[in-house]
Structure formats: structure tokens, C-alpha cells
Amino acid sequence: MxxxxxxxxxxxxxxxxxxxxxxxxxxxxxxxxxxxxxxxxVLGSAIITNMVGTVExxxxxxxxxxxxxxxAAVAALQEKISGWNNIQSVxxxxxxxxxxxxxxxxxxxxxxxxxxxxxxxxxxxxSLVIKLDDSHEVENVANKLIEDADFAAVxxxxxxxxxxxxxxxxxxxxxxxxxxxRYGALVLVALLxxxxxxxINNTIRLAISARQREIxxxxxVGASNGFIRGPFxxxxxxxxxxxxxxxxxxxxxxxxxxxxxxxxxxxFLSLSLSAVVTMxxxxxxxxxxxxxxxxxxxxxxxRYLKV
Numbered sequence: 001m002x003x004x005x006x007x008x009x010x011x012x013x014x015x016x017x018x019x020x021x022x023x024x025x026x027x028x029x030x031x032x033x034x035x036x037x038x039x040x041x042v043l044g045s046a047i048i049t050n051m052v053g054t055v056e057x058x059x060x061x062x063x064x065x066x067x068x069x070x071x072a073a074v075a076a077l078q079e080k081i082s083g084w085n086n087i088q089s090v091x092x093x094x095x096x097x098x099x100x101x102x103x104x105x106x107x108x109x110x111x112x113x114x115x116x117x118x119x120x121x122x123x124x125x126x127s128l129v130i131k132l133d134d135s136h137e138v139e140n141v142a143n144k145l146i147e148d149a150d151f152a153a154v155x156x157x158x159x160x161x162x163x164x165x166x167x168x169x170x171x172x173x174x175x176x177x178x179x180x181x182r183y184g185a186l187v188l189v190a191l192l193x194x195x196x197x198x199x200i201n202n203t204i205r206l207a208i209s210a211r212q213r214e215i216x217x218x219x220x221v222g223a224s225n226g227f228i229r230g231p232f233x234x235x236x237x238x239x240x241x242x243x244x245x246x247x248x249x250x251x252x253x254x255x256x257x258x259x260x261x262x263x264x265x266x267x268f269l270s271l272s273l274s275a276v277v278t279m280x281x282x283x284x285x286x287x288x289x290x291x292x293x294x295x296x297x298x299x300x301x302x303r304y305l306k307v
Contacts, residue, residue, distance in 0.1 A: 009230030031243035200296035240293025
């Protein structure tokens with residue numbers, strides 16, 4: 001009985017979609033655009049989050065050391081910091097290594113001339129480079145270091161706060177960007193899902209209005225509520241499924257073409273998307289699409305079809 005109802009619902013939905021192809025096409029186009037934008041935003045957010053994560057992994061604390069600092073005291077401080085929570089590694093960077101790094105960083109800004117003007121002096125201090133397991137804790141770790149008496153004894157400046165650098169403003173902006181991206185993605189997904197839901201609801205309402213006479217005859221011959229509802233539910237689900245598959249296909253084609261082109265021009269950024277994230281996004285779009293079709297149809301039936 002269930003299989004026959006399913007077959008009947010499928011045939012009736014297909015017949016009505018062919019007969020009213022313009023309204024069905026409008027519903028499919030609206031849901032397609034909504035799902036495409038949702039998918040593009042989700043995948044774009046994943047790329048940006050990945051880029052931000054790559055930058056976050058580079059967040060470090062540099063604790064500059066006095067030229068007169070005792071080697072044993074520095075080694076003891078390094079071991080002490082390594083034992084703190086959330087510390088991934090603590091690396092000692094000598095004055096010579098720091099100067100070489102400065103040369104590489106400033107290679108396009110006449111660094112050689114600036115260094116030559118120092119008459120062999122090396123003004124760059126040695127430092128401890130601290131990497132964290134969780135970059136969001138960078139400020140807490142930096143404050144703990146500033147308040148540490150052992151660090152104050154070997155710090156490059158009299159004020160320990162002046163000897164600790166971690167780019168606080170950059171880090172705060174970085175975390176703010178990540179937060180706003182996540183909130184924006186949630187709001188946009190909710191808004192576009194609602195738009196698609198309303199449109200499929202209206203399409204099913206039109207279908208119900210156009211078939212009131214058929215519905216009345218089915219009631220007279222004793223058709224069950226489920227039998228009457230079946231074609232409308234099927235129609236909404238089919239339209240949403242077609243739109244979701246089109247959105248997945250379009251997204252896949254766009255990202256397969258666009259990402260390699262962007263990566264060629266922005267080689268300093270990681271614009272990769274893992275296969276797992278991509279497939280989950282595609283599956284999510286199909287699920288959202290089918291749910292939009294089913295729920296939109298069901299609510300339209302409940303409100304406008306008294307059976």
C-alpha cells in the first residue's frame with residue numbers, strides 16, 4: 001500500500017510539475033539561488049577560517065633578553081616557561097640568528113646599508129620565542145611572563161612589558177574577524193533558508209488552489225488525508241531536491257575553476273579546501289533542500305488544505 005501511494009504521489013507530482021512548469025521553475029530557481037549562496041558562503045567561510053587558522057598558528061610571543069643576561073638564568077627561565085600550561089615550545093634565538101632573520105625580513109628595504117652603518121654592532125637582542133597550543137591564550141601567557149620575577153631579571157628593558165611582544169592589536173583583530181565570519185555565516189544561512197522555505201510554501205499553496213476540484217472529488221470517494229497530501233509533499237521535495245543538486249553541481253564547478261586561479265595569484269595564502277569539508281557542505285545543502293521542500297509543503301497543506 002505504501003509503495004503504491006508513493007508511486008501515485010510521484011506520478012502526480014511529475015504531472016503537475018510538467019503542467020505548471022513556470023511556477024515550478026520559479027520555485028527551483030529561488031531554492032537553487034538560496035542554496036548556492038549558502039554553500040558559497042559556507043565554503044568561503046571555511047577557506048577564510050583555514051587562512052586565519054594558518055595565521056593563528058604563527059602567533060608567537062617574543063621575550064627579548066638583555067645582552068648581559070646570565071646564560072644559566074636564561075636556560076632556567078626557558079625550562080620554567082616550558083612547564084606552563086598551553087606552551088607548545090620555547091626556543092632560544094641568539095643575537096646572530098635574530099640579525100639574520102632581520103636581514104631576510106628587510107631584504108627589500110636596504111637592510112644591508114642599515115646594518116653597515118652600525119659599524120659591526122648588532123643592536124638586535126636575543127630572545128625566547130614562545131609558541132602556544134591555543135593562540136587565543138596569547139594575552140594571558142604574555143601577562144604571566146611580564147609578571148614573572150625571573151624574566152624581569154633577564155629582560156632587555158627595565159620594564160618587562162616593553163620586552164614582550166606578540167602583536168596584541170593584530171591578534172585581537174584576527175580573532176574578531178574569525179568571530180564575525182562565524183556569526184555572519186549563521187545569520188545568512190538562516191535568512192536564505194527562510195526565503196527558500198517561504199517560496200516553496202507559496203508554490204505548494206498555488207498548486208493546492210489549482211487542484212481544489214480534484215481534491216474535493218478525492219474526498220467524496222473516501223481518499224485518506226495521507227493519500228491526498230502525498231502528491232503535494234512529493235512535489236515540494238522533488239523541486240527542492242532538484243534545486244539542491246543543481247546548487248551542488250554549480251558550486252563544485254565554480255570552486256574547481258576559481259580556487260586554482262586565486263591560488264596562482266595569492267601564493268602566500270592557503271586557499272585549500274579539504275575533501276571532507278566540501279563533501280559535508282554538499283551533503284548539508286541536499287539535506288537542507290529536502291527539508292525545505294518537505295516542511296514547506298507540509299505547512300502549506302496544514303494551513304490551506306483542510307483534510
